[in-house]
Amino acid sequence: MPFVRKEGRLALQQAGQDIDILTLAQSESHPCYIYDGDDVLNRLKALKSSFDRPVSIHYAMKANHHPEILRRIAAAGYGVDTVSMGEVKKAMKCGFSADQVVLSGVGKTVAEIDFAIENQIKQINVESVPELQRIIHRSQALGKVASVAFRMNPDVDPKTHPYTSTGFRDNKFGMDQSFLPQLIRLVQDSQGAVRFMGLTNHIGSQIRYTDAFEEATEKTRRMLDHVLESGIPLSTFDIGGGLGIDYDQYDPNKDLAEIGDYGLKMSQALKGVDLEIMTEPGRVIVGRCGILVTEVQYVKETPYKNFLICDSGMHDLIRPALYRAHHRVEPLQLKSGETKIYDVVGPICESADVLGYDRRFEGVEQGDWLAVFDAGAYGAVMASSYNLHEPAKEIVFFDGKAY
Ligand SMILES: Cc1ncc(COP(=O)(O)O)c(C=O)c1O
Structure with a gap:
């Protein structure tokens, strides 16, 4: 406590x-x-055990990147979610290996993409068609394969502050499912320049209305099934972060119950998905x-x-x-x-x-x-x-x- x-x-x-x-x-x-660093690690453990299946937690370091906190999270074997070259570099300096790093963000520059490809990070979460085109072009130029997932926009209302909503269709984040055929064609035509890992979503932050996570997961899962049915093999399903905390009051038992409830709901929504499940929590871990x-x-x-x-x-x-x-x-x-x-x-x-x-x-x-x-x-x-x-x-x- x-x-x-x-x-x-x-x-x-x-x-x-x-x-x-x-x-x-x-x-x-x-x-x-x-x-309280000990509590950071306790909350990560609580989140991990709230799922009824293995889950790969990638801590969203944008929430708090104190180097000692990053070092301890890396040493405990968790991954990290990043949104810039600065974050990727700091994460790796603090002990995360490249295969534990996910790179998200809508505005990845050529330098950031090159750095991610050169270092062979686990997954680049792609946010637009021109970004995928840029990644393919850079992978071909560098002679290395980039692992990519598509961040989908499931058009869900997370009932949080409008500034921290990211999964509405009019937000700048993610992609509508109508882009999937074009994205898949680009991968297929890339002559192996990119490895298509899976789909991801992240619908916002400080989300207290957890039904929104279920809705987003279900919608993204339908897209995933569609891809799998067309015979394309995938390996990851990243359900994002965003779980909120009650800023009005603090009751440690209630907090743990809320984390447990989230894990349970997500486990149910993910039943039958035979892929590596990834999450990107930030606030609920360190807030x-x-x-x-x-x-x-x-x-x-x-x-x-x-x-x-x-x-x-x-x-x-x-x-x-x-x-x-x-x-x-x-x-x-x-x-x-x-x-x-x-x-x-x-x-x-x-x-x-x-x-x-x-x-x-x-x-x-x-x-x-x-x-x-x-x-x-x-x-x-x-x-x-x-x-x-x-x-x-x-x-x-x-x-x-x-x-
Ligand atoms: C892509 C992505 N993943 C994860 C997070 C972490 O969100 P939170 O701290 O609300 O869990 C964010 C932050 O909004 C994000 O943009």
């Missing part, structure tokens, strides 16, 4: 000891991301495992609104500003005193620079430290240099030791 209260103070419990977060934050005296800690610089009370002005904000964690995403915000040390409602804001010159709207705090004062919860996914990786504040440091704990 990542972060717990011990006599009113937030602590990380690892290796039989309590790591006091306030002590750690005060010693750093700067905003920090603090990650819970991180907090962002920040110090209250000023308690600013006005006749209209009260603010806790902190030294961290949208430059470290953009999710609230970008999606109006909700993160629980609590003091590192609980206090008693007058209770008031505040907006928790940062130092950035934008009114969107908010970490939490209308939050209730008791006895809060200048110099107090706050934790922004569930900041392990799409936090530090989406940080910006806007206003040139020093970025939040990232500290990960494994087995009670900081990295």
